[in-house]
Amino acid sequence: MLKQFAIKAVAVTLFSHGVVADGHGLIGWGITMYDPPCAFACRGVISKCTLLCTPINGTVNHGTSHHPVSTPPECFTTDVAFMRTMALCIDTYCPTNGAPSMSKIEDYWYGHLGTGTVGTYKWVPTMSYIVALQGAKEDKRNGVTFPNTTSTSVGEHAGHNMLRARVLRRHEDSSTLPTIKSNQPLNVTSVISASDWKSQYNGMITFETNEDGHSTYTIILTLIVLLLPVALSLLRFVPGLTRSKGWTYFNSVLNYPAVWGSSHREPVAMIAGGGLIPTRGQAMYITLISILNIVFLTAPYIYLYPQSIFGSRDEQNMSVMGCRAGVLAMGNMVAMFVFSSRNSVLLYITDWSHSTFLLLHRWLGYWTIIQTVLHSILLLAYYVKFGDYAAELASLYWIWGIVATVAAVAIWVFSLLIVRQKAYEFFYITHIVLIVLFLVGYYYHIWYRYTYNWGYEIWAFVAIGIWGKDRILRAGQMIYHGWRTAKITSVEGANGEYLRIDIDGVHSEGVVYLCFPTLALNFWQTHPFSIVSSFARHESTQQATPAKSTVQDSEKQAETEITVASPSPNQSDTASTSSSPPHNVVSRTRIIVRTRSGITSRLAARLATAGTELRLPVLIEGPFHSTVSSQLSQCNTVVCIAGGVGITGILPHLHQFGNPRNGRLYWGMRDTSLKNTLATEIADLPSSIQIETAVGKRLDVESIIREELASRTSGGLVGVVVCGPAGLADEVRRQVTGLTSRGATTAPYILIDEAFSW
Structure with a gap:
């Protein structure tokens, strides 16, 4: 005892x-x-x-x-x-x-x-x-x-x-x-016996070393994918680099142009359901991701024979590469969720656009799917040839692995560009359902096979945490803004092509996602919109109607709004004891949208039924980070080219780009309806912004770019911003990069394509 x-x-x-x-x-x-x-x-x-x-x-x-x-x-x-x-x-x-x-x-x-x-x-x-x-x-x-x-x-x-x-x-x-x-x-x-022991020893050493490699190379892949954007974005802080002509030439040759052809925003390759051609800079990043996935999948491995686990090199390769593919899929999955997050910390650290993040999210998704399918195929072949396939097929971990694999493949099918463009809401709901099914299948695949013994579940927890955190933050933003009412009206003179959405009680900027709970059965869906203008001011409760605004009045009003948005305690006390009429804080956010399919067509249909004005409950998610303003802050001059309703993505940035810096706005439109409805916002622009409009005709992009970049004698960095139809954006990109590659530009510039795409 x-x-x-x-x-x-x-x-x-x-x-x-x-x-x-x-x-x-x-x-x-x-x-x-x-x-x-x-x-x-x-x-x-x-x-x-x-x-x-x-x-x-x-x-x-x-x-x-x-x-x-x-x-x-x-x-x-x-x-x-x-x-x-x-x-x-x-x-x-x-x-x-x-x-x-x-x-x-x-x-x-x-x-x-x-x-x-x-x-x-x-x-x-x-x-x-x-x-x-x-x-x-x-x-x-x-x-x-x-x-x-x-x-x-x-x-x-x-x-x-x-x-x-x-x-x-x-x-x-x-x-x-x-x-x-x-x-x-x-x-x-x-x-x-020494031979029996050595065979067992070699098998265990080989197996654990290769398993170590699964973790190591997946960690390396994930860190490179996530930290490289941070490292590259730090280049903007190198003194004088972004203002140099050498950096401009580098971007014009190796970053801004499309990989081939002249289309970046316009879809091509319709054989595969449609696709967008990345820029050369984006393509280099995608190529790096692809090379890392291929290299880490195929090598290096160690082989020691004789051993007790695998009888031949072919048997070992089939099993170990299948396992490596599964672990690499997990690393790609984690990075994929980071790039898909609307509240991603990388968006705030880097100066990369959300559209670029979504593009990389899709490519990381492709590699997640590819590695998942390879994992399933290789291990299926292994158990058919070397193991007990019938026993594996009946195992719960195997069944859930099939669920995850099928969901991954279905995500790709239902996320093709043609589906996203023609049936966005169908894509949206299937995307969420299939992602949940993939995560559940992946988690239980690990649980029934290993429980929590070997750490594979950590990748699932990280991915689920990133995805869940983003949804919690988005729900919190809706709660913060509260239950609001949106007033939808048709833009006068637009024949129903454009709608105006005014939301009282909200002061916001940039891009927001709106949810109309009573508009359709899929009440949970949110859709992105650019805020064209927003204000918060004090109004007298005795004021009957607002005075008619002039350019000078608008500028004074904007100055007043900044002052009263956050009054000091003394100001509040003075206002309460003053003999002037009492004031209420009035805020409003305005959005202009073009009627297309999906939610905008539903809004137009409901408005047509309701009459001249439609009021709907709305939940607001956002605003979300935009890198345009931070990029323009380093520019001495800004050249903005807008097409139609694309003006809504440019006006907020022009309002922040004030004196003493210079700017010019080129705006092409079909008719004057948008110009009339945005007259106040246009009038409120800083006096240093020159405005040229083209009604009923296309902008002469070639002449504009040549005048702004090839004939400029003043120094400083020029910010070229384009927002509008895909064809216009691609034309601006082609003209800018072509002019620079021919050595015809006289000023350094940065090109910003302000767009949101799935």
Whole structure:
């Protein structure tokens, strides 16, 4: 009893000092699989041996699904022959193969002897390692005899399955310890042959090293994908770089142009359901992502033979590459969710546009799908050729893996550009449902296969956390703005082509997402809109109607709005004691949209039914970060080219681009309806902004760009901003980059394509 108590005390002491059998984190990054491998190799040889306490015809699997063991853990930790054989094997092979410390061996002894896989202190051996080793050496000196029993099972142990062999050791007398082999009965202290042990050792070393590679290369991939935009965006802080002509030429040749042709915003390649051609800068980033995925999938791996896990190199490649593809899919998935987030911290750190982030989100999604499909195909082929496919097919982890794979492929099919453009709302709902199904399938695929043993679930938790955090923040923004009412009217003279949305009680800027809960059955959907103007001012409660605004009045009004938006305590007290009429804070946000399919067509239809004015409840999500203003802050001059309702994406930035810097706005429109309805916003622009309009005709983009960039004599950086139809944006891009590549520009510039696209 005293010895038993001492052994349990040692185990409790090890556990209380934080000795963890396998660690926390990922394999190779906090978690070890076979440490020390020399001891795991010993147990690997004899784990399937039948012990005296092994249940006869037992059906319970105490190992893993791929490595079943019929002997329960408590049997391993009480069987004398097993423990003495293990101790002798560790003492024989470990000193010359890693030479683990005694504390590590003892930690293995108390944490892994019962399970052989994931460490646990639940089953404490009845004898310590030292005691077991002493007993084994005594058996080696004196020889062993088989247990004297009439049990049929023990008789089998003492019969044809036990090979007596004389073990010759240097500097020691010979002994009569038998040599045990895997799957044979073990009821006396035995030795393990060097060839059997080496095969097991090579298999475990190879397997864990490659598993370490799965984690390492996936972490490298994820960090490069997420941190490279940060590193590249820091170039804008290099003194004088963005204002140099060399940097302008670099962007004009290697960054701004489309990879091929002249279309970037206009869809091409309709054979595949439509697609957008990335710019050369975006393509370099996508190429880097693709190269990393291909290289890390195919290499490097290690191969050691002979080994116990894989019988051939082809078998190992099929299994290990299939596992590598699955882990790489997880890293791509995490980065994919970061780039899809509307509240992504990277958007605030970098100066990359949200459209670029969405493009990279799609490509990371492609690689998530590709690696997921490769993972499924390779392991399917492996189990069909080398394993028990029928048993795998019935496993819950396999079923959930199929669910995740099918959902991933379906996400790609339902996210083609033609689907997004022709049926955006269908795409939106299927995208959400399939993503949830993919995450659930992926999580349970890991859970039913590994539970929380090897850290694979961490990738799922990170991805779910990013996705869930974004939705929580978006819901919080809606709650913050509260339940509002949107007044929808038709822009006068536009024949229903444009709608005006006014939302009282909200002062916001940039891009917001609007949800109209009562407009359709899919009440949860939100849609992006650019805010053309927004104000917050104090109005007298006795004021009947607002005075007619002039340019000067508008400028004074804007100045007043800034002053009263955040009044000081003294101002508030003065206002309350003044004899002037009481004031209320009045705020309003205005949005102009073009009627197309989807939500805008529904709004137009409801407005046509309601008459001249439609009021609907609305929830507001946002505003969201825009990099345009921060990029223009470094410019001395701004040249804005707008087409039609694209003016709404430019006006807010021009309002911030005031004196003493100069700017010019070129605005092309079909008719004067937009010009009339936005007269106040146009009049409120800083006096340094010159405005040229073209009604009923196309803007002469070539002449505009040549005048602004090839004939400019004043110094400083020029910001070229375009917002409008895809054809206009691509034409501006082609003219700007072509002019610079020919060496005809006289001023450095930056090109900003203000657009939102899926």
